[in-house]
Amino acid sequence: MFLNATEKITTTNYTMDELCSCVFNVIYGSCFFPEDEKNMLELLGHLINLQIVQNPDPRKILRKGNSVFSRMYKCFSESLLSTKIFLTAALHEPIMFLLSQDELFLDIDPSKSPIRIPAHERRFRFGPDENSKSYKDKLAQHRRIIVDRLVLVVETFINAILNAMPIFPKSIIWLVDQMHTAMIERKLVSNDEAALICTDLIFTYFICSAVIHPEPLGIISDTPIRFGFLYFGIGRFSVKKGRVSNNP
Structure with a gap:
């Protein structure tokens, strides 16, 4: 809910990329441990319900890449060891x-x-x-x-x-x-x-x-x-x- 609400704030001293990166690295520990990865998946699941499926054009919001979900998904998919091995x-x-x-x-x-x-x-x-x-x-x-x-x-x-x-x-x-x-x-x-x-x-x-x-x-x-x-x-x-x- 916090991350979803921050998109509506217009005047800040930080960018959304900086905020999402900070949350991912500090709160979710860069998904280094399995528990952090599990918690991150739960967050992304909540963001899907809050930002993607409620949007009249979910494909468009994903393509823009400026939603919290898109930013957190990018952090997540680029940091997991399993994704690096596959890629x-x-x-x-x-x-x-x-x-x-x-x-x-x-x-x-x-x-x-x-x-x-x-x-x-x-x-x-x-x-x-x-x-x-x-x-x-x-x-x-x-x-x-x-x-x-x-x-x-x-x-x-x-x-x-x-x-x-x-x-x-x-x-x-x-x-x-x-x-x-x-x-x-x-x-x-x-x-x-x-x-x-x-x-x-x-x-x-x-x-x-x-x-x-x-x-x-x-x-x-x-x-x-x-x-x-x-x-x-x-x-x-x-x-x-x-x-x-x-x-x-």
Whole structure:
């Protein structure tokens, strides 16, 4: 109730992120001990009932990421040892594979990729005349290479995640089940919408978040991240995530 009420306070000397981080680290001991983890799960369960299921558009409030539930869920999912073990097992190999690719920009829309190439390099790769048959043939080949690379990397991510599913954190499973049950019992959303919200909870705010920022979670250590590659990864991976998690 306290955390839920603090969202309505407009003038404070602290940010909500600072408050949630303080509560998580001081009161819940960063979930280092099982009892703290249990208490944190109870808190998140209460916040689901207070903030998510009572909202007319629960998916929208989760996407904004500024609710207390979203902030506390982020602290929780990034701190548990079990989540770090799962994320490392699921993402280390595909992320390293993604980083091992050459500097070819793996754009979500392959047709836009040439635009990102400097003009002088574009002329060198495809030719000076954009209307010539040779230029169009080379451009089509470039697009095919990108599409093939996209498919390969996405399949690498999906297969690695599926292989790691036996060690998926039980705490996250319990929390997602609570979210799904609460929304279905209140009959505020359809079964399909509830499934999409639970999918967001697992992929968008847990797995995909780790793909974008793998270093703090220990997934990779000293390898520099090239944002263009991970931009591809999160985009293409999100397109196919429904195939992996039809049953959150």
